[in-house]
Amino acid sequence: MVAGDLVQEHLRADTGAPDDVTVGMKGGEEEALEEGAKKLETKLYLRRFAVLAVFSLYSLVNAFQWIQYSIITSVFTQYYGVSSSSVDWLSIVYMVAYVPLIFPATWLLDRKGLRLTALLGSGLNCAGAWIKCGSGSPELFGVTMTAQVICSVAQVFILGLPSRVASVWFGPREVSTACATAVLGNQLGTAIGFLLPPVLVPYTPDDIQLMGHNISIMFYGTAGISTGLFILTFIVIKDHPPLPPSQAQAVLTDSPPGDYSYTQSIFNLMKNKAFVLLLISYGIMTGSFYSVSTLLSQMIMACYEELNAGRIGLTLVVAGMVGSILCGLWLDHTKTYKMTTLAVYILSFLGMVVFTFTLNLDNIYLVFFTAGFLGFFMTGYLPLGFEFGVEITYPESEGTSSGLLNAFAQIFGIIFTLVQGKLTTDYNPLAGNLFLCAWIVLGVLLTALIKSELKRHNINMGIDSNHLQALPTECPGDCPSEEKTNEFKLDPSFSFSRETSL
Numbered sequence: 305m306v307a308g309d310l311v312q313e314h315l316r317a318d319t320g321a322p323d324d325v326t327v328g329m330k331g332g333e334e335e336a337l338e339e340g341a342k343k344l345e346t347k348l349y350l351r352r353f354a355v356l357a358v359f360s361l362y363s364l365v366n367a368f369q370w371i372q373y374s375i376i377t378s379v380f381t382q383y384y385g386v387s388s389s390s391v392d393w394l395s396i397v398y399m400v401a402y403v404p405l406i407f408p409a410t411w412l413l414d415r416k417g418l419r420l421t422a423l424l425g426s427g428l429n430c431a432g433a434w435i436k437c438g439s440g441s442p443e444l445f446g447v448t449m450t451a452q453v454i455c456s457v458a459q460v461f462i463l464g465l466p467s468r469v470a471s472v473w474f475g476p477r478e479v480s481t482a483c484a485t486a487v488l489g490n491q492l493g494t495a496i497g498f499l500l501p502p503v504l505v506p507y508t509p510d511d512i513q514l515m516g517h518n519i520s521i522m523f524y525g526t527a528g529i530s531t532g533l534f535i536l537t538f539i540v541i542k543d544h545p546p547l548p549p550s551q552a553q554a555v556l557t558d559s560p561p562g563d564y565s566y567t568q569s570i571f572n573l574m575k576n577k578a579f580v581l582l583l584i585s586y587g588i589m590t591g592s593f594y595s596v597s598t599l600l601s602q603m604i605m606a607c608y609e610e611l612n613a614g615r616i617g618l619t620l621v622v623a624g625m626v627g628s629i630l631c632g633l634w635l636d637h638t639k640t641y642k643m644t645t646l647a648v649y650i651l652s653f654l655g656m657v658v659f660t661f662t663l664n665l666d667n668i669y670l671v672f673f674t675a676g677f678l679g680f681f682m683t684g685y686l687p688l689g690f691e692f693g694v695e696i697t698y699p700e701s702e703g704t705s706s707g708l709l710n711a712f713a714q715i716f717g718i719i720f721t722l723v724q725g726k727l728t729t730d731y732n733p734l735a736g737n738l739f740l741c742a743w744i745v746l747g748v749l750l751t752a753l754i755k756s757e758l759k760r761h762n763i764n765m766g767i768d769s770n771h772l773q774a775l776p777t778e779c780p781g782d783c784p785s786e787e788k789t790n791e792f793k794l795d796p797s798f799s800f801s802r803e804t805s806l
Contacts, residue, residue, distance in 0.1 A: 344554035347547040351540075352473035356482060358540045359469055360489025362426045362533040363462050367493025368500075369433065369455045369526060370398050374598050375614055376501045378605075383515050384445040388602070389725070394452050395598045396721055399714035401456035402463070409460045410707035411566050417543035418468060421703075425461030426530075426537040428454055433527035440520040442512065463490070464707040467690045471702045472543075476550045477636055484632025484687040491625045491683055494597060498617030556699055569700050573708060578696045578755045583712045585754075586689040588747035589652060590709075591716025592740045593682050595724050596620075602725070603733040607664055608671075616675045623676040624683020631684050632691075641692045642756035648688060649751050652681040653744045660737035696757055716743075 373380055373394040380391045413421045432455035439448035466486030474482040505518040548554040573579055596603075597617065604613035627648075634644060655678035662674045693705040720743070724736035 344551060345547055346475075346550055346554055347545070348475050348549050349473075349545045351542075351545065352482075352549070354540045355473055355542070356469060356485060358533065358536045359422065359465060360486055360492075362429060362530070362537060363465075363486070363489040364493035364496070365433070365526065365530050365533060366425070366429045366455060366459055366462050367490045368497040369429070369436075369452070370395060370459070371494050371497035371597060371617075372501045372522065372526075373452070375498050375601050375617060376505055376507070377601050379501075379505050379507050379515065379519075382507070382509050383442055383512065383519065384448075385442060386445055390445070392598060392721070392725060394449065396718060397449070397453055398456040398459055399594065399717045399721070401453065402460050402714040403711050403718075405457060405460040406464070406707045406711045407570075410464060410701070410704045412461075413464065413468065413703035413707075414566055414569075414701050418465070418472060419541050419543045421461050421465065422537050422541045423534075425458050425465070426534045428458035428461070430527070430530040430534045432458060433523070433530040436523040437520065437527055440516050440523065442516070463710045464703050466687065467694050467702040467706045470691075471553060471694065472549070473545060474549055476552070479550070480635035480687070480691050481629070481632040483691050484628045487687040487690065488625050488628050491621050491628060491686070495618050495621035495625065498600075498614045498621060502614040552698065566704070569704050570708075573697055573700055573705060576697060578757070579693060579705065581750050581754045582689065582693055582696070583708060585649070585747040585750040586693070586709045587712030587716040588743050588750075589649065589682065589685050590689070590713035591718075591720045592656070592744060593686075594713070594717030595720035595740065596678075596682075598721050599725055599728060599736065602728055603663065603736075604671075607666065607733075608668055612668060616672060619672050620675045620679030621683060623679040624681075624686075627680040627684020628687050631688050635688070635691060641688070641695055642754060645685070645688045645692050645754075646748070646751050648681050648685050649744075649748050652678070652685060653741065653748055655679075655681055656737065656741050656744055660734060660741060663733055663737070692756075696754075 373391055377388050377391045380386070380394075381388055384390075409421070412424075432451045432453075435451035435454060436448055438444070439451060466483050469486050470479045470482035501522065504522045505515065508515050508518075548556075597620075600617050600620075601613040604616055631644065631648065635641060638644070655674070659671075659674040659678045662670050665671075689709055690706050693709050694702050697705045720740060724739055727736040727739055
C-alpha cells in the first residue's frame with residue numbers, strides 16, 4: 305500500500321466507510337460507528353522549539369559564509385590578486401554544488417531521517433569554516449575556494465529541511481509559522497553577511513597585512529561559532545518526536561517503510577502539473593534573489609560607496625525576514641496559499657521595478673526604502689513556496705519537494721547571476737535589473753496558472769475537526785446520480801481548503 309492509499313484508507317476509517325454505513329441508521333448505530341472510528345494519537349513537545357532554534361542558527365552561519373565574500377568583493381580581489389568574477393564564483397559555487405547533490409541528499413533525508421542529515425549539514429559547515437582559517441595568506445585563494453566548496457555541500461543538507469522540521473515537529477496551526485522561522489535563520493545569516501564583513505574587514509589597499517589580519521579574525525570567529533552549533537546539533541536534534549504532532553503526520557507514520565519508493569516519489573512530483581508550475585515560478589523568484597544578493601555590491605558601488613552596499617543588503621534581508629514571519633502567520637490563519645503566493649509575487653515584481661529605476665537617482669535614502677520594499681516581498685516569498693509545495697504534493701516527502709524547489713532555484717540563480725553580472729559589467733546595473741524584471745513577469749503568469757488543492761490541510765481538517773461526517777442518506781433510490789452522497793457527505797466548510805485557480 306503506497307502512502308496515498310494509506311491516506312484514503314485512514315480517511316475511510318475516520319469518516320465511516322460506505323461499507324460500514326447502512327441506510328437509515330438509528331441513534332445507537334451512529335454511536336457504534338463513532339466508537340469504531342479510529343483517531344491516531346498526537347502530541348506537541350517543547351523540544352520542538354529547541355530543534356527549530358538550533359537548525360535556524362546553523363543555517364544562519366551557512367548563509368553568512370555564502371555571502372561574506374561577494375559583499376566585500378574589492379577586499380578579496382585586492383588581497384588574493386584575483387578578478388571580481390573569481391570572487392563571484394565563491395558565491396555561485398553554492399548554487400552549482402546544490403544541483404547534482406540534491407537527489408542523494410533528499411534520498412538520505414527520506415531514508416535515514418532528520419538527525420543524520422542535520423549532523424552532515426552542521427558538520428560540513430563547521431569543517432569548511434575551519435579550513436578557511438588556513439587561507440589567511442594572499443597566495444592561498446585555492447584553499448579558501450576549497451573551503452567554500454565544502455560549505456556549499458553543507459548547504460545541500462540544510463536548504464531542504466525547513467518544511468521537514470516544521471511538518472515533523474509542529475502542529476497544523478503552527479506549521480507554516482515554523483517553516484517561515486526555519487527559513488528566517490537562513491535569511492538572518494544573509495543579513496549578517498551583508499552587515500558584518502564590511503565592518504570587520506574594511507578596505508585597506510595600502511596595508512595588506514592588516515587586511516589579512518582582519519580576514520583571519522572573521523574566519524576564526526565563524527569557525528568557533530560553527531563548532532558550538534555542531535555540538536548543539538548532536539545533542540538537540542532528533543529524527544522525530546515520540547508521537548506525531550498532527551493527524552497528517554500520524555497517517556504517514558502508519559505507512560510501512562517498505563512502501564516508500566524515492567524514485568516513485570520523484571516521478572509522482574514531476575507528474576503533478578501544479579507542482580511543475582511552482583518549480584519554475586519558485587526558481588525564477590528565488591534565483592532572482594540570489595542574483596541580486598550576489599551582485600548587490602557591484603550595483604551599489606556603481607553609484608555609492610561600498611559600506612552602503614552592506615547596509616542596503618541588510619535592509620533588503622531584514623525586511624524580508626519580517627515578510628516571512630508575517631506570511632507564515634497569515635497562512636496558518638487563512639490557509640490561502642495560492643492567493644497569498646500570487647499577491648506576494650506581483651508585489652515582488654513591483655518592488656523590483658521601483659528598485660531598478662530609483663537605483664541611479666543619487667538618493668541613498670530612497671534606495672534604502674525601495675530595497676526594503678523589494679526584500680519584504682521577494683525574501684518573504686521563500687517560505688511560501690516551501691509550504692505551498694508541501695500542500696499540493698502531500699503525501700510525498702517534504703524533503704523531496706523542498707529539495708526540488710531549491711534545485712530549480714539554484715539553476716535559475718546560476719543563470720541569472722552570470723547573465724546579470726555580464727550585463728552589469730558590460731552596460732550598467734539598469735540593464736541587468738530589467739533582465740530580472742522580465743523573468744519575474746513570467747513567474748507571475750505561471751503562478752496564476754497553478755491549480756491549488758491543499759491535500760495536507762484536507763487531512764488535518766477532515767480528521768481533527770470532524771469535517772468529514774458519516775451521515776445516512778436521505779436521497780431516494782431514483783434521485784440523480786450527482787446528488788447521491790454514497791451515505792456520507794462533506795461538511796460545507798471543508799471546501800475552504802480548496803482555492804480557486806485563475
